Amino acid sequence: MIEVINLEKRYDLGGETIKAVDNVSFTIDQGEFMAILGHSGSGKTTLLNLLGGLTRPSGGTVRIDGQDIWELSDNQLSALRNEKMNFIFQFASLIPTLNVIDNLLLPTVFGRKNSAELHGRALELLDTVGLADKAKAYPSQLSGGQQRRVAIARAFINQPMVVLADEPTGDLDEETEQEMIDLFRSMNKEHNTTFIIVTHSSHLAGQTDRQMRMTAGRLEQA
Numbered sequence: 001m002i003e004v005i006n007l008e009k010r011y012d013l014g015g016e017t018i019k020a021v022d023n024v025s026f027t028i029d030q031g032e033f034m035a036i037l038g039h040s041g042s043g044k045t046t047l048l049n050l051l052g053g054l055t056r057p058s059g060g061t062v063r064i065d066g067q068d069i070w071e072l073s074d075n076q077l078s079a080l081r082n083e084k085m086n087f088i089f090q091f092a093s094l095i096p097t098l099n100v101i102d103n104l105l106l107p108t109v110f111g112r113k114n115s116a117e118l119h120g121r122a123l124e125l126l127d128t129v130g131l132a133d134k135a136k137a138y139p140s141q142l143s144g145g146q147q148r149r150v151a152i153a154r155a156f157i158n159q160p161m162v163v164l165a166d167e168p169t170g171d172l173d174e175e176t177e178q179e180m181i182d183l184f185r186s187m188n189k190e191h192n193t194t195f196i197i198v199t200h201s202s203h204l205a206g207q208t209d210r211q212m213r214m215t216a217g218r219l220e221q222a
């Protein structure tokens with residue numbers, strides 16, 4: 001469970017202060033499947049980064065399973081992120097010098113898991129996103145949509161408890177978008193994985209169980 005308590009993030013830009021996230025509080029139960037909607041600049045990416053402990057808040061905090069994440073040491077926070085969460089960033093962020101399978105295995109580098117098992121799992125995930133034949137390809141040899149699907153597959157390699165996804169289907173056609181939504185939903189059902197999905201797609205948002213809207217840093221029930 002994630003508890004967000006009076007969360008704030010301010011940016012000071014030459015005398016002017018922007019409240020990117022403005023006094024946001026809410027609770028997400030394990031296994032929730034939710035969407036965050038909102039215009040560009042409303043604070044969605046900043047909120048996701050705060051939820052995942054990537055950005056330190058200016059005020060308030062985030063508790064995960066009762067633990068205030070900002071009371072942890074840097075190493076403990078990294079370990080918590082590595083064990084419990086995964087990110088799908090807004091722009092597919094594959095490492096250009098690694099092939100697809102090595103990109104998929106990237107989040108496991110800090111883990112201590114059996115590598116043959118992980119390799120098999122990576123291939124299965126690749127098959128799930130329809131790219132079984134691209135294991136040895138490099139990102140530059142893939143289309144934008146294919147790179148996006150690799151980035152989505154990568155989010156599931158560590159079997160995270162929470163997936164934080166920033167516009168995960170932004171550059172996919174409708175059919176592929178639906179396949180990815182179906183994949184998210186099956187992970188949600190089978191493993192009780194929590195999903196927090198930032199999206200402009202009403203098609204995607206309409207298939208979630210709970211929708212919140214961000215407006216100028218504030219979050220409300222949509």
Ligand SMILES: Nc1ncnc2c1ncn2[C@@H]1O[C@H](COP(=O)(O)OP(=O)(O)O)[C@@H](O)[C@H]1O
Pocket residue numbers: 011013018019020038039040041042043044045046047
């Ligand atoms: N690192 C930063 N430094 C200064 N301002 C930022 C930074 N990151 C975001 N902002 C500002 O915070 C606001 C929210 O940005 P963001 O979270 O990226 O919105 P969204 O993802 O909804 O488009 C915007 O006004 C943006 O310009």
Ligand SMILES: [Mg+2]
Pocket residue numbers: 044045046090166
């Ligand atoms: Mg954004």
